[in-house]
Amino acid sequence: MLNIIDTSFDNCIKCTVCTTRCPVAEVNPDYPGPKQAGPDGERLRIKNPALYDEALKHCTNCKRCEVVCPSGVQVGTVIQLAKARHDGFKKGPREFILSHTDMMGSLSASTAPVVNIATQLKPVKKLLDKVLGIDQRQTLPKYTYQTFRRWFKQQKAQQTRFDRQVSFFHGCFTNYNDPTVGKHLVAVLNAMNIGVTLLKKEKCCGVPLIANGFFDKARKNAQLNMGQFADTLADSECVLATEPSCAMTLRDEYPEVLHVDNHAIRERILFAAAFITREFAKGNKPGMKPLNLRVAYHSPCHLIKQGGVIHTMELLNSIPGLDVMMLDQKCCGMSGTYGFKKENYQTSRNIGQGVFDQIEALNVDYVVTDCQSCKMQVEMNTAHKVMHPLTLMAQSLI
């Protein structure tokens, strides 16, 4: 069989816009930028795999190159697939630990109090830094003793009382690290007379696995999740995800990067704010009391990529009394597991410096963002507390 790769990168007209807007190329001269790493390099790699450039490892898969491309080239996907094809990922124990978020979560949650103390201890952080290369200057996310699924078990009976049902893909972070956003989604949807149900079984969406090169595992997860979606959609209207990267992966990366077909149900997999604002438009708006706060909104890369910023802004603007200003739409630099790696620490901070500077210069009560990874980065690098849009909305419910 002829092995013909996707040549849609031929639409590239070499305008270099992608490289001008690449957050990594801006601060790291070792990365040649998406134009060369993507369409240009692809032509060479097709001829001879030996022409593969190791520098592709610097790409964070933020997708900004695709957002700004005037010719519709999927630059980021070309780079990810090339990395997979040419064994361009370093897949050591550190990458395994950082990317297998659901496995690590289920191991750690039951012993959360111990793990949380341990991972904040200086000697342990030093050890993780030396042995694994997880930068000791980073604060690892804490695990929750009571997982979101465990909490939800107590809500189940109450949820079935609603006529309308939606499924919630909670993702690893909400389940194992911080269930707050999940709880607030349930509160908001209930206030809109909609019940929440969970998938019988849920695996990590795959975003950290793709970023660390574990494509087979990501594909397996995708297939399992797709089966679960098919089951749950028999009794619920749609599947919602609160994490922008999960939503992007389930909707776009499954077919484009993992080649897992989702077209039959793709339009029923939604970013939570998109579903909520669609309900608003139909007149289903919960009663809300004023929140007299001034907040700055940071838009995550993967939310920009999927066109979700408009929904979050609509949601925030619907909260009475909330004064929202939009930050310049720059990357915070964390990119999930990327910023935790020792060799990326400085690059990650340098990428985010523009965001941190803009935030520090503002007089706001909170920073707001949808993405837990952005939240970690902003909280570690500024004096501001970061809130999720659904948390603000839950606080405003009557």
Add this chain to the structure above:
Amino acid sequence: MKYDVIVIGGGLAGLTGAIRCAEAGLKTVVVSAGESALAFASGAIDVFGIEKDNALVEFPFAAIRHLPSMHPYQKVGTGSLQQALTFFTGQMAAAGIPLNNHGQQNHGRLTALGAIRPAWLSQEGTVSLPLRTSTEDLRRVAIINIAGFRDFQPALMAAGMQQQPGFCEVEFILADIKTETLNINTRNAYELRSLELSRTLKRDLFSQPNGMNILSSALQKAAGNADLVVIPSVLAVEGGNDLIRQLETLTGLRICEVATLPPSLPGMRMASALKQRFRQLGGMFLEGDQVLSGCFEEHQLRSLKTRLNPDMPISASHYILATGSFFSQGLASDRHHMTEPVFGLDVETSQSRDQWSDSRFMDGNQHNFSHFGINTNEQLNPYRNGQKINNLYCAGAVLNGFNPVQEASSGGVAISTGWFAANRIIATMPQAEETC
């Protein structure tokens, strides 16, 4: 989701209209499918620079009175054009980029190929030349590059300038500044684009306390006693004009930065300033989404379907279509037809197919297709299947009736039609605050 105004296209026309609407307090969204052509443009604004017979225009506002009635300038009128340019200059100044003009008169702007193009507004890092150059004060021109940067060729530029009547007597000094002199690590210099060079300079040179002094003495050494020093625009995107001014103070030389092959830093500077200004005024800039189609009812555009949210139409009371020309995909063509791909608006092609292009275009003849675009009424409302669409306005290069490149009018048309469309909208919206 409901807005007051949705602007389709985030280039010069779209952003000017969007800023005007946002400033008037209207809830405004810009949907932009990828970076606009501003990133490839010079960062100067032309109004009207070249007559049909290729003669240079000294006084643009007087010259446009004689244009045919279908020209966008005749629809907006000279008064609106001047108000729009004043508005634009004010917005750019508010965003930190003052623009220079010479009253009613055009000036000359140098290109990287040594041509002199007529312009009306220029950034402070460039030197405005008289349109018909007299060499009286220009005896020696130095064109200085940073060694290894290939998107700017001093010899090519000098050769181009020598063909200009005013420059045949001028002595040219061509030189490179070595990267070792500046102490910058360019790794593989042959891969450098203007933006990458600016980042390298920022990291390795301007971060040093004596960085500017190193550059200025290198420039002084290379330029000798030149009356004018031309350098490629590679110093910085933001704050680039200030760096040139500082260099002039340090060296005592007259320095002009010139936009290079894309990416063009002066163009990017203008684009990012406009986007920032729009956001400051409370506008929402949606990048990376694309309007696929519209829903029309009773001569009105009711809602838009976008690629990323096809199930969730967005709607507004008024819309501005500023999607650009063929390069920006605001207009599309096949062998027999010319279309407007978003809404299928009526496109004016006027001539028969074999007259669309001119095989002798290198002789200064014009391609007729450059004049093609959307046909509108006097208020810039387009037609769809012959029916006027009342709440949709068209602005910029998507319009018919002008040749932006040949006339050197792209900037003025974009700004004036974007501003004019916004003003038409503001006039119908009771909630809009009259500010200008």
